[in-house]
Amino acid sequence: MDHILAADLGRLPELLESVRRAAADALDGLDTMPVVPPPPAHPLRPEPLPDHGAGAEAALAAFRLRWEPRLSASAGPRYLGFVTGGATPAALAGDWLTAVHDQNSNSALDGGGQDLERETVRWLRDLFGLGPAHSGTFVSGATMSNTTGLAIAREWLGERLGVSPAEDGAAALGPVRVLSGAPHSSIAKALSFLGLGRSALVPVPTLPGREAVDPAALDRALADTPGPAVVVANAGTVNTVDFDDLRAVAALKERHGFWLHTDAAFGAFAALSPHHAHLVDGLDASDSVCVDLHKWLNVPYDSAVQFTRRPDLQTRVFRNAAAYLGPLGADPDLVHLTPENSRRLRALAAWFTLRAYGRAGHREIVERDVACARALGAALDSDPAFRLLAPVRLNVVLFTLAGEPDPDRLTARLAAVREAAAPEVFTTPTVHAGTPALRAAFSNWRTTQADVHRAAEALRGAAAQTAVKGTA
Numbered sequence: 001m002d003h004i005l006a007a008d009l010g011r012l013p014e015l016l017e018s019v020r021r022a023a024a025d026a027l028d029g030l031d032t033m034p035v036v037p038p039p040p041a042h043p044l045r046p047e048p049l050p051d052h053g054a055g056a057e058a059a060l061a062a063f064r065l066r067w068e069p070r071l072s073a074s075a076g077p078r079y080l081g082f083v084t085g086g087a088t089p090a091a092l093a094g095d096w097l098t099a100v101h102d103q104n105s106n107s108a109l110d111g112g113g114q115d116l117e118r119e120t121v122r123w124l125r126d127l128f129g130l131g132p133a134h135s136g137t138f139v140s141g142a143t144m145s146n147t148t149g150l151a152i153a154r155e156w157l158g159e160r161l162g163v164s165p166a167e168d169g170a171a172a173l174g175p176v177r178v179l180s181g182a183p184h185s186s187i188a189k190a191l192s193f194l195g196l197g198r199s200a201l202v203p204v205p206t207l208p209g210r211e212a213v214d215p216a217a218l219d220r221a222l223a224d225t226p227g228p229a230v231v232v233a234n235a236g237t238v239n240t241v242d243f244d245d246l247r248a249v250a251a252l253k254e255r256h257g258f259w260l261h262t263d264a265a266f267g268a269f270a271a272l273s274p275h276h277a278h279l280v281d282g283l284d285a286s287d288s289v290c291v292d293l294h295k296w297l298n299v300p301y302d303s304a305v306q307f308t309r310r311p312d313l314q315t316r317v318f319r320n321a322a323a324y325l326g327p328l329g330a331d332p333d334l335v336h337l338t339p340e341n342s343r344r345l346r347a348l349a350a351w352f353t354l355r356a357y358g359r360a361g362h363r364e365i366v367e368r369d370v371a372c373a374r375a376l377g378a379a380l381d382s383d384p385a386f387r388l389l390a391p392v393r394l395n396v397v398l399f400t401l402a403g404e405p406d407p408d409r410l411t412a413r414l415a416a417v418r419e420a421a422a423p424e425v426f427t428t429p430t431v432h433a434g435t436p437a438l439r440a441a442f443s444n445w446r447t448t449q450a451d452v453h454r455a456a457e458a459l460r461g462a463a464a465q466t467a468v469k470g471t472a
Contacts, residue, residue, distance in 0.1 A: 008056045015056050022060060026068070030076035030446070036422040037070055044070075072426065077447040078455050080440035081428040083238075083266050083396075085298040087349070088445050094352030095300045103345040106335035107325060114334045117347035123354050124305055127362070128264070128291060129271045131284050135314075136307040137337045138346045142265040142292035145306040147190040148314075148338055149288030150178075153230045153259040154194055155313040156287070160228040160257060166317045170195035179221055180232035181206045181213025181244060184263055187232055211242035215249060222256040229258040235280050236267020239398050239432045239439060240390035243267060246282030253285075262286040265304075266443060269296040270394060272363040276370070279394070296366060296395075298445045299349040311337070369395050369442040372452045376440060379456040385463040389432050398430070400437040401463060411436040416466040417459065424458035 001009075008015060044066070053059070073079055075086040087095065105113020121136040139145050154173070158165045163172040170176075178191060179202045188198045205217040213233070222229060231252075233244040250260060262283060268291045270276040271283070283289065289307040293299050308314055315328055319336045328336055335341055354362070377392035380399050387402040401417070404410040411429075414436055418427055427438045440455070 004053050004055050015060075018057060018060060022064060027075070030073050033073050033076075034423040035073045035076065035078050035426045037072065038423075040070070074426075075444075077444050077451040078425045079444065080442060080455065081426045083292075083295045083441040083443050085295050086444045086446055087300045088298045088353045088357065090356030091297075091299040091349045091353040094349035097352075098345050098348045101345070101348075104342050105345050105347075106341065106343070107333050108329075113345045113347075116345070116351060117334065120347040120351045120354065121305060124291070124293075124350070125307065127272065127354075127359060128268045128289075129277070129280065129283060130289065130307055133309050134284070134289070134307040135309075135311045136305050137334060138343075138350075139304050139306055139338055139340075140302040140343075140346075141294065141304045142184070142263070142290055143186040143189060144339070145265075145290035145292065145304045146184070146186050146261070146263055147193055148306045148318075149261045149290055149308065150187070150190045150196075150230065150232075151194055151317050152288055152308050152310055152313050153261055154196060155317050156259045156310065157228050157230065159313065164316065165195075176200045177202050177225060177227075177229040178232060179204050179218060179229060179258075180234065181218070182211040182234055182237045182242065183232050184234070184238060184265070187263065206242075211237040211240050213244045213249065215245055215252065218249065219252055219255070222252060222258065227257070229256070231258045231260050233260060233262040233286070234267075235262055235264035235283060236270070236394065239396070239430055239437075241267065241394040241396045242390075243270075243279045243393075246280065246285065248282075250282050250285035259287045260285065261288045261290070263290045265290055265292040266295040267394070269362075269366050272359065272366045273370070275367070276394060293350055296369070296443045297350060297353065297362065298365065298443070299346075299353060303346045303350060306338075365445045366395075369444070369447060372447050372449060373397055373440070373442040375449060375452045376442075376456055379452070380459065383460060383463075385460065385467070389435060389437055395442045397440040397442075398432055398437055399440075400435055401466075407434075407436055413466045414438055417462040420462035420465050421455075421458040425455035427459075 074084055103113040117138055125134055125136060139148055154165050157173055157176060161173060165173055176196050178200050181204050188201050191200050192198050204221050205214050206212055207214050233246055233249050235243050264283060268280060270279040287309050291305050293303040293305060294301045315332050315336045318338055319328055320341060325335055373395045374392050377388060377397045380386040381388050385402060386399050389398045389400055401410060401413055404413060414429060427440045430437050430439050
């Protein structure tokens with residue numbers, strides 16, 4: 001054994017204690033460190049790989065000096081860009097133990113890990129109001145969850161047409177239609193990846209002033225070209241967190257043959273709140289469902305789950321033929337259910353946080369984040385410098401600067417606002433109905449009303465600063 005490696009092994013408890021102290025320092029500083037640090041004056045040039053290492057303690061010191069100051073406070077309460085959760089204390093503990101035990105839990109030959117995953121999936125299924133007909137598996141994120149669901153849908157299309165894309169290729173299907181009102185960008189990416197093509201995505205009109213699909217328009221679109229199709233319903237759109245009427249969409253299956261995939265990446269968490277659960281009424285009628293866990297479940301990246309009513313088609317797509325993996329059987333090993341043969345035990349962090357805080361603890365996180373989003377929306381709506389572009393339906397505030405009609409100038413001013421406010425609050429740029437905008441998404445377990453106040457003040461100050469510069 002290399003002598004430096006052997007020395008690290010000999011003092012492993014001390015090394016882990018050093019890492020614990022570094023982690024505690026980082027987490028303790030989340031409230032005071034810049035949410036997004038300013039870029040360095042001079043970009044760091046890559047260092048060469050050392051021929052001889054100096055051990056883990058020296059690597060830790062080098063990381064803290066060279067890279068840690070450049071990392072954002074994305075685990076903190078005012079990182080409101082994208083839809084980024086943090087890691088609850090229990091989820092963090094579970095993630096550390098995931099690395100400690102280093103399981104590749106895809107086979108019944110070493111089945112403890114996959115049994116833990118199945119238990120966790122059942123908990124999640126109950127949490128989101130899905131019935132026992134839905135089976136589920138962990139994947140890396142919403143993009144892979146959507147891809148897996150659409151891969152199963154692709155095989156369902158083949159079943160209806162008497163072919164198997166898994167065996168014969170996607171070309172055996174001929175032209176495919178995937179209909180959706182306001183799909184996430186990952187849907188088109190998945191269609192490209194699956195060989196169905198981005199052009200298979202057919203936009204369906206939404207309700208006036210909404211991102212929710214118009215069920216009547218969807219009915220007409222399905223009737224225009226009879227035959228098997230895929231419908232992607234949206235339970236929580238990115239910009240305005242709008243929800244398709246899932247019951248109305250599912251009812252159309254009585255007249256049209258289609259597979260219903262619902263993208264509920266973060267919107268599924270509305271099911272936890274009695275005040276918002278109606279938004280996901282009908283989710284159980286979906287043939288496949290996407291839910292992202294490193295968003296509102298507040299487990300570390302990367303973690304998501306996919307559900308489906310047709311695990312038989314799922315194994316037809318993803319089965320892996322190798323003697324050492326064993327047969328499919330009545331309860332297929334996880335290796336036969338997703339694109340990955342090898343993956344870490346993602347379920348452990350989710351198991352920990354669900355076991356630690358239960359339904360009630362995670363409901364409190366959801367409801368507190370929703371209250372924070374509404375408070376920020378109210379603060380910006382009362383300020384003449386800003387204009388809300390949509391009601392705050394759940395956990396996202398979509399806003400722009402008022403009184404700037406020129407789109408290019410507005411885009412530039414919004415970028416300046418983002419940059420000026422970044423030490424205190426991070427938001428992401430978007431465009432809604434042709435208007436450049438910013439969005440603040442609340443999904444972190446640490447966020448409180450005090451953080452809302454700091455975020456609002458930072459955005460107000462940044463808007464005032466850019467207004468002065470714009471008139472100078």
